[in-house]
Amino acid sequence: MKNIALRSVSAVVLSSLSLFTFADNIQLGPRPFYLVDDMDKSPLKTRLESCESGPFKKSEFSIGHRGAPMQFPEHTRESYIAAARMGAGILECDVTFTKDKELVCRHSQNDLHTTTDVLAYPDLASKCSVPFTPANPDKNEEAKVECRTSDFTLAEFRRLKGKMDGANPMATTPEDYMKGTPGWRTDLYASRGTLMTHAESIALFKSLGVKMTPELKSPAVEMPYQGFSQQDYAQKLINEYKAASVAPQDVFAQSFNLSDVKYWISKEADFGKQAVYLDSRMYDDETWRPSASDMKALADSGVNIIAPPLYALVTQNNSKEMVPSEYAKLAKNAGLGIITWTLERSGPLVNGGGWYYQSVQDATNNDGDTFKLLDVLAKQVGVKAVFSDWPATTTYYANCMGI
Template identity: 55%
Template structure:
């Protein structure tokens, strides 16, 4: 999913063929090793705050009517990086929060380390603004060392998972995504949490996750998986490691742990990754999610929309653009499905949208990037639910990625999703 990076003033808010080698492990079905005790999903106060903030409407009354019901886990809710609105992303603590908030599908964005091991990071080169690496001896191994703000040029650094080994990666601590571009020290550089997030749950050492940590954890919870193969930021092949082997290694991890393909939604922004899974791992390929960032420009949006029928013929089953691309405002000022969404429906493709609860206040610019095509009619945070309702009921999305799963869980439970 798209990343945005912040400063103290919020800067924004980014080969050779491989023969599949499948470990001989018999899938063990839907979860194993757990005690099946009752689990109480908790949505907290945020959904109620958003409903209270809505303009008066039948939708508001419907959501209010669900306020006292018992909430349950929903596969409509994809946890985006855990619960990064308040917890450091891709950490054990963030995943645990996402589970408690009712996410039925937990995400691990997958990058590789110097020794070609798979870890959960949103970007191959985000360690300098999502972990404490600059405050450790591993800072010396970063691709680009920390350089302070000099009065003109912003502070910079670039630290990648491929700069360090898995063992070294596991010594790091997670922190809230962000940096201070005006920093004159590494410690100040790491202090850049956006205004609408919090460092309340960043104390101690939030645990980073490898794929070997992630898969058994989610399995023990009897939940489902969505794993995104992150686009490498180093030249491939990397020390002989090809893109196709990288794509296959991710699949092999699910085989290793006996996870049924029906529980897994693989993702990638690279169409070649999607095609690789369709061609070589069809059981996984039929639920592969094509993350479509072509929609970010008007010309790209038009080209992406026109390409939908051909992608369907190629075997793609699920499209996933940022959710702004699935809606528009009609001549009457109503939010309705976009041409892109209608093209997907016509081609018989499912849609997954990203990422809910990732914007700042909708009072500021209508919510920015994620509300780009409807921002003229979104002006208060309660409008988030208005947009989600159009996505769910009119566009017909299969699921929504959310930075705070509880918000989407409340809606999903209210509408039986």
């Protein structure tokens, strides 16, 4: 009856009420319980089983990576709200910019062709940096296309709808190209995919009562872009939090570009204190190895939080058990806080888990091993938080372990 009564309330008020009322009513859904059931017998499984009745609450250990993109189009209003409902205490807007230099939430400046329906609009598709060229199956040549946020004004960007990230590389039509959702995701919740500006994401996150972790994405265009420098870009991101009166302690600005992090440390000290250096050195350069001097140099430069991929923090011992890696030990010894990415982005784990699990493949053979990895990261590595494509899992673990 309550829901019927609310129908008479204006749409704006109803939206605000709906965001407010679920803040303390976390809904994890079946996946965490499925993963616990799938675990091999162990003390960890027994402990996790003991928590099945909850109650569950929001946790800052749980970061919604692009929202909840296992089932919702990434970086959309719907994806963000789903992640908050699953108890993610921190949400991520990957930040890039449009042709008119407005900040928007997209994982990459040049991913509109795989994450939105841009190819459904001929007038917009014709403006893509690389317009659609059909695949040639006879020659085994894949389709070619590249659509950037910088190809479009903000007004044009707003015409688009988010879709599940994926593409059919052997498509001969734009329509077929957009039909490439991986089988372990779903299009059931992709009928709406409301794209957002960075400023809109801030307003939404405030209403959801969560902290925020924007990532300044590497531009696909040459910088400076129409007089817009990399420093202007980094500063504009921070300025939008200031304009919204967001406390610096509620923002974890991220970048793979160490110069961006050092810029924030130097120019915006309050925000720079918890700026996150996303570390990709272990896969950018196969010869790179972590060292104590390297970790100390990062700490001495003012970096307080480092964020490598999952596999960089774990390895396996002679008994094929997951244990902390040398990287993890050196980072911890240098006093660096550690965040990692991305849990539940690998699909089924029956074949070793794929890229994110490459250092512990022999210790990974079922979906329940998600919790085994999470437990090592939390208890042995000591991570501060974990990005996940389905935050209910990290929320469940954090609640069960009292994090």
